[in-house]
Amino acid sequence: MPQRKRGRPTAQERAQRRDEILDAAVRLFVSEGFHSVSLDDVAARARVTKRTIYAYFGSKTEIFLAAVERLRQRTLGLAGSEEDALADLAARIVLALHSDEAIGLHRLMIIEAYTFTDLAQRFYQDGPESYIQALNERLPQPDLDRARALFTLLLGEPHRQRLLALRPPPSPAGARAHALEALRQLGLDGGVASS
Helix, strand or coil: CCCCCCCCCEEEEEHHHHHHHHHHHHHHHHHCCCCCCHHHHHHHHHHCCCCHHHCCCCCHHHHHHHHHHHHHHHHHHCCCCCCCCHHHHHHHHHHHCCHHHHHHHHHHHHCCCCCHHHHHHHHHHHHHHHHHHHHHHHEEEHHHHHHHHHHHHHHHHHHHHCCCCCCCCHHHHHHHHHHHHHEEEEEEECCCCCC
């Protein structure tokens, strides 16, 4: 890692430092468990001071939720607008939620849910619930039950196998094929152009 310059960081440097802290924290949480990792551990892994972590996040819980939010932003933020095709959004959700990072966060949340019930609730709101809402907004006729069914199919058995480390993450083409099959099963494939 290059030596950091002294003085007030630029916005780009702050964003990069924030990502570095999140990357370090996610790796630690996944390998050691949320409860076992201290802010000192995160600071040491990210090569920042504990004070820097407090300036960006404030607590371990906020770091975890920021990682969930970052994943959501990377997935839904690319969507651009509500005109974004449902198939494109569905494929991005498959690719993101079957990724190593998302699988690690999901496994961690399953382990910690009984101990950290508030964290589990916020994980669900900031994660699955937001993806379901984004899908619902792009359905030809919004229907929350149908959006939930689509989200369930976008995870499905392949996601369970990912959680159990029985299969690798999908390629972009594999994620798109998975998404198109989910749309077909719900009769939402009319007018979907294949890429």
